Amino acid sequence: MGTLKAMSASNSIPLHKLVEGLSPTRLRRTLRLGWRSLWLHRLRSLLTVLGIVFGVCSVIAMLAIGEGASYEAQEQIKNLGSQNIILRSTKPPEEQKPTDKGSQSSVLQYGITYPDVHRIRSTIPGVSVVLPARNIREYVWHISRRVDCEVVGTVPWYPEMRNHQVAQGRFFSDADMQERRSVCVLGAEMVPSLFPMESPLGKHVRVAGNYYQVIGVMEPSSRVGKTEEPQESGRTILNRMFIPLETAKLRYGEVLMRRRSGSFEAERVQLHEVTIKVSSLENVPGVADAVRTVLERNHKKKDYEIVVPLELLKRAERTKQIFNIVLGSIAAISLLVGGIGIMNIMLASVTERTREIGIRRALGARRHDIISQFLVETVLLSGVGGVLGVLLGIAIPFIVTYAAGMKTIVTLWAPLLAFTISAMVGVIFGIYPAFRAASMDPVEALRHE
Amino acid sequence: MADPILQFRNVQKTYQMGEVRVHALRGITFDIFPGDYISIMGPSGCGKSTLLNVLGCLDRPTSGNYLLGGEDVSGMDDDALSAVRGSRLGFVFQSYNLIQQLTVLENIEIPLYYQGKPEDETRERARVLATKVGLADRLDHKPFELSGGQQQRVAIARALVNDPLLILADEPTGNLDSVSGVEILRLFDELNSQGKTLIIVTHDTTVSLRASRSIRLRDGNIESDVRQ
Ligand SMILES: Nc1ncnc2c1ncn2[C@@H]1O[C@H](COP(=O)(O)OP(=O)(O)OP(=O)(O)O)[C@@H](O)[C@H]1O
Ligand SMILES: [Mg+2]
Numbered sequence: 001m002g003t004l005k006a007m008s009a010s011n012s013i014p015l016h017k018l019v020e021g022l023s024p025t026r027l028r029r030t031l032r033l034g035w036r037s038l039w040l041h042r043l044r045s046l047l048t049v050l051g052i053v054f055g056v057c058s059v060i061a062m063l064a065i066g067e068g069a070s071y072e073a074q075e076q077i078k079n080l081g082s083q084n085i086i087l088r089s090t091k092p093p094e095e096q097k098p099t100d101k102g103s104q105s106s107v108l109q110y111g112i113t114y115p116d117v118h119r120i121r122s123t124i125p126g127v128s129v130v131l132p133a134r135n136i137r138e139y140v141w142h143i144s145r146r147v148d149c150e151v152v153g154t155v156p157w158y159p160e161m162r163n164h165q166v167a168q169g170r171f172f173s174d175a176d177m178q179e180r181r182s183v184c185v186l187g188a189e190m191v192p193s194l195f196p197m198e199s200p201l202g203k204h205v206r207v208a209g210n211y212y213q214v215i216g217v218m219e220p221s222s223r224v225g226k227t228e229e230p231q232e233s234g235r236t237i238l239n240r241m242f243i244p245l246e247t248a249k250l251r252y253g254e255v256l257m258r259r260r261s262g263s264f265e266a267e268r269v270q271l272h273e274v275t276i277k278v279s280s281l282e283n284v285p286g287v288a289d290a291v292r293t294v295l296e297r298n299h300k301k302k303d304y305e306i307v308v309p310l311e312l313l314k315r316a317e318r319t320k321q322i323f324n325i326v327l328g329s330i331a332a333i334s335l336l337v338g339g340i341g342i343m344n345i346m347l348a349s350v351t352e353r354t355r356e357i358g359i360r361r362a363l364g365a366r367r368h369d370i371i372s373q374f375l376v377e378t379v380l381l382s383g384v385g386g387v388l389g390v391l392l393g394i395a396i397p398f399i400v401t402y403a404a405g406m407k408t409i410v411t412l413w414a415p416l417l418a419f420t421i422s423a424m425v426g427v428i429f430g431i432y433p434a435f436r437a438a439s440m441d442p443v444e445a446l447r448h449e
Numbered sequence: 450m451a452d453p454i455l456q457f458r459n460v461q462k463t464y465q466m467g468e469v470r471v472h473a474l475r476g477i478t479f480d481i482f483p484g485d486y487i488s489i490m491g492p493s494g495c496g497k498s499t500l501l502n503v504l505g506c507l508d509r510p511t512s513g514n515y516l517l518g519g520e521d522v523s524g525m526d527d528d529a530l531s532a533v534r535g536s537r538l539g540f541v542f543q544s545y546n547l548i549q550q551l552t553v554l555e556n557i558e559i560p561l562y563y564q565g566k567p568e569d570e571t572r573e574r575a576r577v578l579a580t581k582v583g584l585a586d587r588l589d590h591k592p593f594e595l596s597g598g599q600q601q602r603v604a605i606a607r608a609l610v611n612d613p614l615l616i617l618a619d620e621p622t623g624n625l626d627s628v629s630g631v632e633i634l635r636l637f638d639e640l641n642s643q644g645k646t647l648i649i650v651t652h653d654t655t656v657s658l659r660a661s662r663s664i665r666l667r668d669g670n671i672e673s674d675v676r677q
Contacts, residue, residue: 029568033551040550332537359546362507363607364535364563440506446546 027376034376036174041349048345051338051386052425056418058390059331063414064397069408070320071124077316079163079221080309085288087274088110088280092301109268110303116295117274124290126283132150134248140207142194149190151207152273159218161277169201169216176215177244184212188220201442205241210251212243220333286312320411335421338385338397339429346378346433357437359446367438374437374441377431379423386422390415452519453480454614454646455504460513460523462669465670473499475669481615481648486641488657489650491666497650498619500666504559504648505538505617518614535563539608542619545600547592551643553603554588559610571610578606582636598629605636609645616640618649622656632658662671 038045065429080086090112114132121130134153158164159171171184184205191200202215218240278287288308294306350357358372365373394415397408456635462474463520473496481487489497502508503515506522510576515523539560540546546557548568557575581601592600601621618637622630630653638659641647650654657663665672 026565026566029562033555036550186490195522355546356548359548360559360563362534362540363560364531364611366563367530369563396512443502446507446542 006124015344022164030376031380034373034380038377038380043343045381048341049388051341052335052382052385052422053389053392055331055338056333056386056422057393060328060390060410060414060419061400062327062330062394062406064393064410065400065406066323066412067409068321068397068401070323071314071409073296074313077309077312079235079279079394080312081161081163081275083278083311083315085115085276085278085284085291086307087276087291087295087307088305088307089269089272090303090305092303106342110301111269112266112271112272112295113273113305116298117271119294119298120274120276120291123294124126124287126287127276127280128279129157129161129277131155131158131247131277132271133273133274133275134160134245134252134269135187136209136248136252140190140194140239142200142203145194145196147190147193147239149187149207149241151248153245154242155245155253158242161275164221164301165219166216167219168199169214171216171242172244177246180247180250182210182247183215183243185216185242186214187218187240188273189215189239190241201435207241208251210240218242238388260379281310282363284308331418331421334438335425338422339382339425342378342381342426343429343433345381346374346430347436349377350374350433350437353437354440354445354448357440359439359440362446370438371417371434375427375430378433379426382422382426382430386419389422390398393418404410451483452634453482454518455481456514456516458514458516458622460503460515461512462503463498463511471621472669474503474510477669477671479664479671479674482644483643483646484644485646485648486637486659486661487648487664488660488662489648489664489666490652490654490657491672495666497666498667501617501619501648501650504615505540506533517609521546535560536611537614539611539613541601541604541608541616541621543620543623545592545597545604545624547600547603547607549592552589552591553584553595555601556592557607557610559607564611574605574610578609582606596629598632599623601625601629601633602636605633605640609640615646615648618628618647621649622651622653 048438060433091108092110112132117132118131121127129192132155134151136151138149138151140149140151156172156174156177166185167188169185171185172181176182176183186194186200186205194200194205200217203214204211205214206212221312274292280286282376284306288306288311292306293429295306360370394410400406401408457477457479457633460474460477461472463528464473465472475501489500499508503510506517506525510523513523514521517533518537520533522530525533535538548559551559554572554575555653557578558571561571561574574586576588579585582600582605584599584606587595587599595603601624605621608618621637622633625633636650636654637647641661647660649660651657662674662676664674
């Protein structure tokens with residue numbers, strides 16, 4: 001019944017009349033009076049607005065946190081190089097048992113081999129460079145200072161391929177490699193512990209009784225990267241020191257003795273990590289499949305893993321899309337709930353102010369005057385809620401960044417979108433109560449207690 | 450005698466209550482002239498409030514014609530009727546009917562606000578009228594801070610603010626004690642002496658004695674219409 005009445009009222013009021021009722025001078029006065037009515041019921045207005053405040057604020061805060069997280073993840077993946085494919089040696093699932101009966105029975109043999117690298121380079125087209133690396137867990141000493149470190153034996157083009165540049169000095173050269181020189185490049189993270197007072201360049205560090213001259217220091221690698229690259233020991237190693245691959249072979253031979261929770265263990269691992277650079281981005285998926293096939297054919301056990309940053313990047317983007325859809329739905333629902341709250345209160349307010357409506361109608365208010373009065377009130381409610389929500393929503397990511405150290409990004413469009421939607425919620429959920437107010441019969445309204 | 454400002458021609462008002470038809474007005478015909486001071490009396494349920502609602506363009510007659518200031522208002526649409534109420538009529542109610550969240554001044558200017566008059570003009574006019582009804586020192590008070598008699602004076606100022614053809618009052622002294630009731634009636638006398646046309650619905654014979662014309666209703670018909 002009420003709805004029908006409201007609908008017939010809505011049909012009889014042309015839009016231009018509503019707009020005329022909202023001319024600037026008129027609007028300012030209507031706004032002021034609307035504010036006064038809301039102020040009369042401060043607590044009620046505040047509680048009504050909270051729905052919108054939390055809706056808007058959670059949208060902005062969640063978007064900012066999500067945006068920050070996915071930005072960090074994508075940066076991390078990009079640092080691996082989107083044109084790269086990374087192979088890592090991993091201990092096979094049935095570990096501890098010697099796999100190769102022909103070799104020493106106490107030596108565990110697994111992982112990527114030099115023949116693997118050779119096969120990949122010679123049989124798969126589109127592979128431009130291959131970067132092998134041997135990782136050896138050692139203590140690095142400088143005089144009496146000691147650092148737990150991963151010694152990486154690798155090739156001179158490592159910095160270029162892994163997007164990890166030298167900050168001071170230089171990386172080792174082909175000549176260093178061929179002559180198996182005892183030179184090293186330190187990771188930025190270990191420098192303060194080893195050389196707190198001085199520049200490490202030109203100094204010597206000691207690893208397992210051998211001295212290496214420091215010729216360079218790398219840039220700090222991104223924080224997330226370190227925690228995400230799993231190490232064989234199950235722990236994460238912050239510190240990395242780079243030496244020429246040939247030097248590493250000379251020093252360590254083929255069999256490695258590994259410290260592992262106090263005891264020692266012999267392992268034969270030829271290469272710990274191989275980075276394959278694909279000549280162009282489009283070839284990455286094809287080359288990745290080919291590499292998988294080659295490795296599957298030559299390894300009985302799954303003693304390696306393949307990381308394709310491009311695939312990770314695509315997956316991260318898909319995850320972000322799904323996240324945004326979920327977020328959008330949550331936002332829509334919370335604003336809907338906020339809107340229903342506003343509508344509920346406005347309907348109660350219309351009933352409560354029936355008498356006032358009657359008085360205004362008797363004193364010359366036309367239906368669209370009543371409509372604009374109530375619409376202005378709902379829009380004020382949701383607008384104030386929107387502004388508070390935006391402020392809170394911008395503040396929360398800062399607090400999260402400060403307190404939890406998470407990266408957050410507040411994009412410009414998030415507050416704009418949230419605010420626009422909240423204002424629209426005000427209009428949409430205000431229309432019905434406003435029309436209901438306007439459709440009241442003046443005589444009935446005046447008689448209302 | 451001057452031209453009538455208001456003409457009722459066989460005005461009927463019928464309410465359909467399910468099966469039953471209630472004839473609240475059964476064909477009223479009369480004219481009202483400028484400066485008339487009319488009291489409308491009659492037993493409860495005889496149609497006084499209904500008549501006043503039709504006179505005040507709050508309700509449309511079921512049949513018959515109603516000319517206000519020469520214009521036939523009986524067929525007007527809702528917006529036009531609102532405009533007529535806002536510009537040509539003034540209302541005074543038994544229960545004052547002030548808007549609680551507005552000040553005295555703002556209550557008085559409401560009719561002008563809905564006519565779209567600029568704010569400084571309406572402010573000034575409201576101030577003049579508040580002074581006229583003796584509330585110059587209460588301009589920024591809220592209704593609940595005023596006595597009943599003072600509230601009714603605000604309502605009268607509000608009824609005057611648009612300089613109406615006609616002021617309609619339904620039991621204006623019904624909620625007041627005798628002293629403030631008399632004050633309000635004096636105000637009406639004064640307004641009438643200044644040429645305002647007043648119609649007052651009342652149960653109180655002392656009110657009707659002040660009026661210059663007394664209409665008695667019975668069962669939806671005019672029983673008597675006497676000038677004194
Ligand atoms: N909205 C309505 N619907 C149905 N009947 C109505 C309506 N309004 C008034 N009536 C009927 O019309 C008749 C006249 O009512 P009205 O209110 O005009 O009386 P009144 O003279 O003002 O009475 P009182 O002195 O008690 O105020 C009554 O019988 C009443 O029941
Ligand atoms: Mg009555």
